[in-house]
Amino acid sequence: MRFAADLDQHPNAGLSALRVGESLRRQLQHESADLSILFVTPAHAEHFEDIVQSFRKELPTRHLLGCTAESVVGRDREVEGGPAISAWAASLPGVDVQTFHAKFEQTPDGVLSDGLPTAEDLPGQVRTVLLFGDPYTCPARFLIDRLADDLPGIPLLGGMASGASNPGEHRLVRDDEITNFGGVGAVLSGPIKVRSVVSQGCRPVGRPFVITRSEKNVMFELGGRPALERLRETFAELPDKQRAIFQRGPHIGMAMNEYQDHFDRGDFLISSVIGADEDDGAVAVGAMVRTGQTIQFHVRDAESADEDLRSMLSPLKTIPEGKGRGALLFTCNGRGTRMFEQPHHDAAVVQSMIGPIPMAGLFAQGELGPVAGRNHIHGFTASLAIFEPEFELPPVR
Incomplete structure (x- = not known):
């Protein structure tokens, strides 16, 4: 199991996508990816389709998710202004990845949904659901309730796209499909462990x-x-x-x-x-x-948020050697330098506590993650997903 991540700030969108794709391909030792994720800042939003095509040309990937975001995270950096692409990729042998595009419609009788995964559609051992939604057209609380019925106890991790001021301006990608409404996601099943950390600050x-x-x-x-x-x-x-x-x-x-x-x-x-x-x-x-x-x-406040994030990460500091691991960070667009005096706070803390680890992420308009075993949408939160191979220690003799 291999993971890769990088961030590129070249002003040319197509070239930036090629550069970040080439970096991930090298990190994966020139293997194709089973799942890749792209986060693109608003400065590149009008070139979103070109970015997707260029990235996939440089890094063959079975499944692709992503969205536009006000700010992005790459490894130990957070870019809060200007053009940037953050990308993450994983080679996941034996893991089943099923992507979806969820669509919602408000009716007099309530919300109707289409495209959400159900237990009948999936193999056993579902580990997590990743989701990136358009905040204008993806009703997060309804979606959380639906998944609680269909996939009880399964952590939902991700966040809402950010950086747009009007409906229809966000961009989402699911495999070859680019859209501006609903939510795109993936269900991961099989021999992968997903740890979630939700720091509410x-x-x-x-x-x-x-x-x-x-x-x-x-x-x-x-x-x-x-x-x-x-x-x-x-x-x-x-x-x-x-x-x-x-x-x-x-x-x-x-x-x-x-x-x-x-x-x-x-x-x-x-x-x-x-x-x-x-x-x-x-x-x-x-x-x-x-x-x-x-x-x-x-x-x-900043002090409480820093203390809380470190406290939540502390139990994960002891990491078995030789394990491939990757992480996705979904932090609130009210954090960053809007909360902390120094830039790159959340990304730097994660890397200092449990890194170095290939990590990408976005500043979200609502972060998804479980608290005490139940999924919620949060504000001012840092929600972290950590992926690693599932393994069992040999019995003590």
Whole structure:
């Protein structure tokens, strides 16, 4: 199993695609690829078709996915402006790769979908679903629910295309098909291990509360007292530095397993606080909540995001030697230098913690990844997929 990745910033789109394709072919030792992925910045968007053709001419590949993106990731770099192509390729012996183009239509009776994979269409041992969607025409939450029914427990990883300001401007590719709507993806089955890391960039503050009265996305009471009162109570207990961060944008974490005695990173699904009502003490958040659910307030800033990403990657630092591995990084377009003082933050942290590893990625308008075994679409998150051969250690004698 071999993986390759590179990033090219030549202003000529066709030449850039040839250069990055040639680099990947050399890294794969001149083998063809079973799966390749392209991320292209808006400066090259009008040449997307030429890029696909040039890339495939230089690197024969059975299956191809990709999309346009506001910014791209290549190895340990993040390009946040100007022309750039980031590419990733894998030789996956024994792995079944099935690509799809999912299309959606809103009707009076709800959303209709076509093209999504089902268990009946696939071989056994499904390992992961990769997906890149157009944020205007790919309803992520509906798609997540459908896959939860058809492929329960299978991680969904990827992100929404970014960088366009109007419907129809994003570009997606699936094999030989280029489109501007829906979602393109691949299902990987067989002897491949896929590890997922979802760093939501927050740290919990205060103590957990149980929602004792709520409606839709509004919390009226936490632990039998007005939710706004609990929020102010948490704020008052924070150190001065964290107060300033909390005041700029408090978040809540919704516990994914309410039967735990202790909660830590990775135990919460994060959502932002979007409003409050002085009259009834209610607090509104950006997700549906329910009475009986456990929540905890969180803060998010550059320091928290850096600390969280390192913490989530730390268990993966010990890597068996000789294993071919590759990674895809889906980071929010609100991260990068919009969040961190230094450029290349997320890519550099991944490489310093678990690299060197062939890695490509995009800055997404919504990142896909599992938290506590359930798939979600996130914001301000770094979602990482790590691919490696499946193997078993010999028994101890």
